[in-house]
Amino acid sequence: MAARIRAFRPGDERALYEICLLTGASGADATGMYRDPNLLGEIYVGPYLRLAPSLAIVGEDETGVAGYALGVADTRAFEKACERDWWPPLRARHPHGSFPPGSPDDRLIRMIHNPPETSEDVVERYPAHLHIDLLPRLQGGGYGRRLLESLFDALLAAGVPSVHLGVGLANERAIAFYEHLGFTVVHRYTGSQIMARHL
């Protein structure tokens, strides 16, 4: 099924939140994991669309929007803008203790209240960061590459020299894809790693 790559436009938000959930378990469907189907999108999609909509690119086929690449040019500035504009209303809507301690939803609520700060050595060398997710029907057809290359062009046009991303160690397929596209590991955590490349 042929798809096209285009800029994000208002009205796409719902589809992008759904894609985030449908790929949120190390690339597989996370629907059964979370009681609140919106939380993943509120962390990994919403702030990007609000704060950096010009770096949001989608893949769309006859059935609808089925993939996205989202970026920000300056990760530190983005973290500050989220602290000011994005997290406060979410924290008010999702207080601590809304879900059983240690549950997947509870872990996301904790992230909303205490979002991790990207380490200085990463943002110094690779100031931009990105997320990419495609529904299964769009995977394996070159659209992941095309979405990232469109995003790289937009970042270069904005004067950004390099980009990083975070990926769970369980998502072996995505790690191999990123390696194939020239990303290398620059920081390791217990269950995830940061990969990065120059543009």
Ligand SMILES: CC(C)(COP(=O)(O)OP(=O)(O)OC[C@H]1O[C@@H](n2cnc3c(N)ncnc32)[C@H](O)[C@@H]1OP(=O)(O)O)[C@@H](O)C(=O)NCCC(=O)NCCS
């Ligand atoms: C990971 C993902 C973004 C890759 O996108 P994709 O559209 O499936 O990949 P493409 O078809 O564009 O592949 C691009 C290139 O990477 C290569 N590639 C893709 N997956 C690969 C893998 N697992 N190992 C090695 N090479 C791989 C392809 O062969 C292709 O090579 P070429 O362009 O040099 O011929 C996509 O599969 C996806 O969204 N998965 C589910 C969500 C997810 O895991 N997101 C990442 C969260 S961190």
